[in-house]
Amino acid sequence: MTNTQPSSNFQNAAAYLSSSSSLARVSNTIKLELYGLFKFVTVSRIPSTSRPSIFDMTGRAKWDAWATVGxxxxxxxxxxRRYLEIARTLGWTEQEKGPDKREPETPSAEEDIWDKDEVSRGSSGGSGLAVSVSSMAPPPKVIDNSIHGTALSNDITGLKEILEAHPETDLNVLDEFGYAPIHLACDRGNVEIVKLLLQQGADKTIKDPDNFSPLELSKEAGHIEIVNLLVSTP
Known part of the structure; x- marks a missing residue:
């Protein structure tokens, strides 16, 4: 936890930003920084939870922003001080008190910054995961029986069936977003999938679009069993 209470200036700036129309012109980079700064000041220096999955893109981006600030x-x-500096560029002044009262159900300041934003996959060009604002609804959930789908969903039976029926399957093939099956399994913490992929000769050094290896992904996500498995596998 933080050792000091936020100053009244900080609280006023946070209240101002939560309702200011100036946020409409703020980039996601600045929003992420504001989020990280807010969490540092009001909660703790760094996140206490594991890094979210690569498929929880909003959560992952926010976690990274908080960790970066820490x-x-x-x-x-x-x-x-940095939070107030940004707030001033967005029109806040020390005289700005923000709303006098807030309804109990009103989101906190850092949530307000994000309530209309969605962090989504980057477009073509090998950018990997990128932050963008979108109002599109998520696509309907479908069952993916591909090698990537089974690795992601922890479907060990399905993966074995694929490999038995198609022993020539390339275990290191990248999906449309640049991830190999082992990246997905390591990020999600699917231990048995990782074991099978390694047994079948998957490349444990292959890099994802963010230049992370399976080992680095596992460390970032806090999956210690997989980390130990990767380290001990020749």
Missing amino acids: KKYERPEEAE
């Missing part, structure tokens, strides 16, 4: 600043006061 690496950059030593004390909450430093993060608070």
Whole structure:
């Protein structure tokens, strides 16, 4: 937890930003920084949870922003100063008090910044996962029986059936977003899938679009059993 209480200026700036129309012209990069700064000042220096899955793109981007701020600043006061600096560029002043009252169900300031945003996959060009604003509804859920789908859903039986029926299957083939089956399994923590892929000769050094190896993905996500498995596998 943080060691100090946020200043009244910080609280006023956060209230201002939560309802300010100036956020409409703010890039996702700045929104992410604001989110990370807010969490540092009000909760703790770094996240206490594991890094979200690569398919929880909003959660992953926010987690990364918070962790990045925690690496950059030593004390909450430093993060608070940066937060106020950004707030001033968006029209907040020390005289701006923000709303006098907030309804109990009103989201917190950092949630307000994100309530209309969606972090989605990048478009073509090998950019991997990118932050973008979209109002599109998520696609309907479908069952994916491909090698990537079974790795992602932890369908060990399905993966075995694919490999038995098609022993020539390329275990290192990349999907449309640049991920090999082992990337997906490592990120999701699917231990048995990772074991099978390694037994069948999958490349444990292959890089994803963010230049992460399966081992690095497993470490970031906090999947220690998979980390140990990858380290111990020749």
